[in-house]
Each structure stands twice: as structure tokens, then as C-alpha cells.
Amino acid sequence: MRPCMTPDSLDFRVDVPIPAVSRRARALEGTARVPGDKSISHRALMFGALAVGKSRIDGLLEGEDVLRTAAAMRSMGASLERDAEGVWTVHGVGVGGLAEPEDVIDMGNAGTGARLLMGVVATHPMTVIFTGDASLRRRPMARVMTPLSLFGATFMGRGGGRLPLAVTGNPTPVPVTYTLPVASAQVKSAVLLAGLNTPGMTTVIEPIATRDHTERMLIGFGANLSVTIAADGVRTIALMGQPQLHPCDIHVPSDPSSAAFPAVAALLLAGSDVILENVGTNPLRFGLFQTLREMGADIVLNNQRAAAGEPVADVRVRASALIGVDVPASRAPSMIDEYPILAVAAACATGVTRMRGVAELRVKESNRFEAIVNGLTACGVKVEAEGDDILIYGSGVPPKGGATIAANLDHRIAMAFLVLGAVTDDPVGVDDMRSVDTSFPGFSPLMNSLGMSIG
Ligand code: S3P
DSSP, X not given: OOOOOBTTBSOOOOOSOOOEEEEOOOOOEEEEOOXXXXXXXXXXXXXXXXXXXXXXXXXXXXXXXXXXXXHHHHHTTOEEEEEETTEEEEEEEXXXXXXXXXXXXXXXXXXXXXXXXXXXXXXXXXXXXXXXXXXXXXXXXXXXXXXXXXXXXXXXXXXXTXXXXXXXXXXXXXXXXXXXXXXXXXXXXXXXXXXXXXXXEEEEEESSOOOOHHHHHHHHTTOOEEEEEOXXXXXXXXXXXSOOOOOOEEEOOBOHHHHHHHHHHHHHSTTOEEEEEEEXXXXXXXXXXXXXXXXXXXXXXXXXXXXXXXXXXXXXXXXXXXXXXXXXXXXXXXXXXXXXXXXXXXXXXXXXXXXXXXXXXXXXXXXXXXXXHHHHXXXXXXXXEETTEEEEEEESSOOOBOOEEOOTTOHHHHHHHHHHHTTXXXXXXXXXXXXXXXXXXXXXXXXXXXXXXXX
């Protein structure tokens, strides 16, 4: 067994890459529960820490990214306890009650954790230095620095607004009205988190809707937050600052972004029939499943219900012949993390799939735009980049495969190409699997239990 990070410790990391190979698989069968939603897990820990009293969370994703957020909240004075697998208790200190950490906060690979916490710090009287792994240190932070500066926070960082970065919060912030220049739930949430400890009304105007977990959860914790949707779809989110948040019980659903991997594998492997339990089906997260259905996928939502303010369902996926489709740019925010696995589905479909307006893929955990184009090309797929669009020419039969893909610290690139290896003539390898633990600990055993062959 390799040494790895445990839910209670971040100290046992190794610097040796862990390669993996995926070989042609049989039909996938069975029922599985993928780990908890990463976006909701980060927020549950943060809002729990900002409430007054004891919140209880179950289904928490215990992936490396979320554990970084847990460690950060502890370093700022909240108390977080792990009671059992995925079950945590958070003793919050109240809005405005966090304290300056003694040391640098290392957020590892966690872009969401880093950006949202910058929002928290922006209106607390403290200075915090954030750093991260090589992937996070490459990612742009100016997109949050710009609106957070409007609250009076100041920043000192590397060129281009990169980590390591010091944030000094403003103890007497003024409320802000901010129109998002980029469709980003991270930027929206950073502004709302800064607005939490600001007297008066903070307003975010969102021309294109992005995942709304922050809004749903803040309402659940008792904040005075309203969302108005205009006829043209523009959302106005208004938050009254300095509420007393009350503690909550949060049931974190399984992550649709993780369910995407066994779902696409089941679609591609003839004879497959898989049920993925308790998956979050928030419409602002479910664009991949909509797109797969347009491609001809047999996907059924059973037992639809609500859990802690989020819609969930058991998702049944059966093998299907897929056709290429045109994916509109307007859908990108609802499936932004799913393009790598959609690209794999498209490579095995019949006809051209055009993914429009996917420029944001260039600033994810790696440059996913390039990773998709280069990785599929190496596996024998015809792919073209046209401006911000990617075109994938599916021939109706799986590609040849036979390549080893550089994961570049990107969990979703690693997992997507391992799914491709289940259907290609020759195995597909990934040079380093370690990043998979950021969002989907236990990925290979779970996929293998359904019938995949990852070793
Ligand atoms: C996330 C928002 C998205 C997504 C990320 C999680 C969130 O990022 O890619 O994995 O939890 O708010 P952007 O907001 O930058 O698009």
C-alpha cells in the first residue's frame, strides 16, 4: 500500500508518481455510490465554521481538496471533528469570528477551497498567505482579487495574480455590487462569502447562471439571501451581511461530476447496466447528462427526491449507441468539469461533436483544452481546435488507444482517459494517478467492482 493522506492528517504524502493502465473491460454491472459532492463539501465545512454552534455533515467527500479546506478552517479557529467515514461535526465560531492563522495555508490542488477562502479572509481583520501545489500555483487568482479589492481587501502575490499570495482583509468593509465578467461559481461564491461579514447588502449580478450551491446553503443556514431571475435569465443575488447563521444538518449528495465517469463507461461498454445512487441532480450541474441524452444515451432518474436543499436521484445508465452533437456554449457552466469525459464519449460516438465556447477549460487544474486535444489525438481520434471550440470526429467505433497520458496533476484528465482505455483496442495509461484522490478517492476499486480493468 502506498502511503497516502488520511482524513485526519495531511502529512503522509509521497513524491513518487503512481501510474495506472486501463484495459478493455467487460460489460459494467451493479450498483455503486460515488463519493460526496466536492463543491457542496467545501461549502458545508466553511458555512458550518461560520455558523454559531454545532453542524453535522454526512456524506462529506474525504478527498484531498476538501481535507485542505478542513485544515484551513481549523487553522482559523473553527473546530472540526471526524466522527465516522464521511460524518463530521463542525463547531462554528460565527460570522466574523475566525482568527488569523499562525502559518501559511497550503490548499494543495483545491482551486475552489482557495478562492472561496480568499472571500472569507477579505472581510476579516487578518492576513493570510495562501499557497498550493504546482497546478494551483499556475491558476489565475485575479478573477477573485478584483472583486474582493472592492471590499477593501489588499493582495500581494506573484505575477499574474498567482499563488503564493497574501490577502489582508479589511476590518471595515463596504458592501459591493458586482457583475460577474466570467461565468464562475467560484468568483460568485468568493464575493458572497466576503459579503457575509460586511454590513449592508452585497449584490452579485450573474449574466450566465452557474452552480448555486452557495445560495442554497446560505438560505439553509438562515442568511437573508434572495435570487431574482430576469426574463433574459440574468440572476441578481442579494445578501444582507452579518447574519447570525444557525447550525445545520447537511446530507451531501454524491457528486454528479464523479458519477460521470462510471456513467460514460457504462454507456460505452455493450451490455452494461449500472445504477449510481444518490447523485446530485441540480440542473446547474447536470449539463453532461442532458448532453448524453441528446447523444442517445439511455439514462433514467429513479427515486427523485430532495436532500438538504439539493435535488438527488438514483441514476440508471444502460449501454447505448451514441451520436455526435453540438454542445452550445451556454451549457458550459452546467458541465464545465465534465468536458474531458464528454470528449471520451464523443470519441466513441458516430459523427462530429462540437463543444462550443470552452475557453475556461484552459484554466482548470491543467489546461484541459490542450489535454483533450492532445490526449485524444494520441489515442487515434481525429480532433480539431477552432478558436474556443473543440471538434471531435467519432467514427462509431472505439479508437485505437495505446497511449500514456500525462495527467499534469489533473484528476479529471486521469479518470477520463482511464475510462477510454476500457473500450480501446490497446490499453490507455496515465502517468500519475495521485491527483484522483482530490475528488474521487477509491476510483479504481469502485470502477473495477463494476467490471472495469484498471491496474
Ligand atoms: C466550482 C466551480 C467551477 C468548477 C469547480 C468547482 C465550485 O469552477 O470548475 O470544479 O465549487 O464553485 P469555476 O467557478 O471557476 O468555473
